Amino acid sequence: MPVIERTGVARALEQIASYLDLKGENSFRVRAFTTAARTVEGVSGPLAEALADGSLAKAKGIGPAILEVITELVESGRATLLDELRADVPPGLIEMLDISGLGVAKVRTIHQTLGITTLAELEVAAGDGRLAALPRFGERTAQNVLKGIAFLREASQWRLVHHATDEATALAEALGRVPHVVAVHIAGEVRRRMETVREVIIVLVADVPPEEIFRHLASLPGARGIAGQDERRATLRLAAGTAAQIIVTPPQNLGTVLAQATGSDAHLNALAAHATSRGFTLAGTALWEGSRFVPTPTEESLYHALGLPWIPPELRESGAEVGMPVPRLLERGDLRGFLHCHTTYSDGNNSVAELAAVCRADGYSYLGITDHSRAAAYAGGMQPDDIRRQWDEIDAVNASNPGIRVLKGIESDILVDGSLDYPDDILAGFDFIIGSVHSRFTLSRDEMTDRVCRAMTSPYFTILGHPTGRLLLSREAYPIDLDRVFEVAAREKVAIEINADPHRLDLDWRVLAAARAAGVMISLGCDAHNLAGVSNMTWGVGVARKGGLTRDAVLNCRDAEGFLRFARARRP
């Protein structure tokens, strides 16, 4: 197991950028580290490989100085530059930058005039009036800071699913190499494919008593020691500052232990009640029928003993799923089209041809390119001239027999009045259009709902992108009446996106049933900005499965012609 993988390296580079920024360093040097972080994040495959074969050294935005930092991080898990910066600038200031509304300038003012170095001190100052009294601060800023700190405190207990999954997978591999471990299963929220994860839980089958396994835990790579243990469970502290629960079971009740470790609590309660109604007792780590021990070596044997079909972990949430028929849930292989990605024409890192090659290798039969529109100036949104150049390029790629069909799309900003970002004669030239809100998040709920609903009435509108604008653990959704959005989308025959970027996962799986009941078609979009982003589809599929979606509910399970028919159906 490598000491640190690309998300860890990217995070370290971002931190270096923040520290340099707070120190008042040249802003272009700061930006160099930020872009390098994004480049690293976009590397497909192991970072050590990209270092060894020289491809990282050749990547845009990676020069000799940053390459040296990355090499040090990959080889030792540390960076001298970062260590020096940490000694120089209080780390609490970096945390303050995550509060929406606080940037480098304001954090520096807070530090220099009030001598504040931690979030806790900042919270006190925001409460007692000292913060509001600073120049160009005010009562509203103080309130926002208090809200921001509360949000951060809550968010700090959670990790995004892709980080948690990386962590769980690496740990599971290491545990698989411990002597006498017979099988390793990832359980908990990661297995249920929750969008955020509080605790990594792993179940081990061993042919020796648990304490013999536990003796090896502290010496695993990335482990920082044991936080606590009983006769069958241990909590392992990890270098990343997180913890993982390790549960050891003999093989004869693996099924019950795995189900218990997977949760959710509501599902287990419903399962236990169902067991009781059938004369069983589901208690702790085993299933009993009266005083007879019922072996459950697999989860299937547990569910079947209770007269139930095996329930996929993604569906084990409210408890209402117990006793219901299990649908054949969407699988990654059902998706024919890859939608929503950005190229170098706006803020993506790769070309049309590069994305086409990766999507083809992933088994897609068509790919919809959707760069930003011109209102998204910060992201290099496309001017009409760029659009024509890109169309020519797409035509050329299609003419070169790439083994995949490339469609001309756009992610058009939904402007504040609900209009799209180009006149109809330009919109008409695209094969399909994703409409998204990227500005003016602070409208009232009614105004935002009107804005989005009005946009969907355009005959060129195909898919509503990331419908609530949330960024998991960092930004709340903007207020919007989703029921009304669903109603209008169904009426206008517009699809709504599940954005598969693990920072978004928007729509939320909890509202998918309502969307389907309203008659809304769902589209899975990756929002890829680089080649690694193509594999984010797995998180979107997780959301779709949690929402109980089957393949006929998903627009890009259709072939290219079927997809285009949907997109063209409302055009004049």
Add this chain to the structure above:
DNA sequence: GCCGTTTTCGGCCCGACTGTTTTCAGTCG
């Protein structure tokens, strides 16, 4: 710090909103 040459250093993304002011600095996407 990186890039792209004009092979040695100048240029690098910006428009609009927010909260503070009463003209604009700072933040955001």
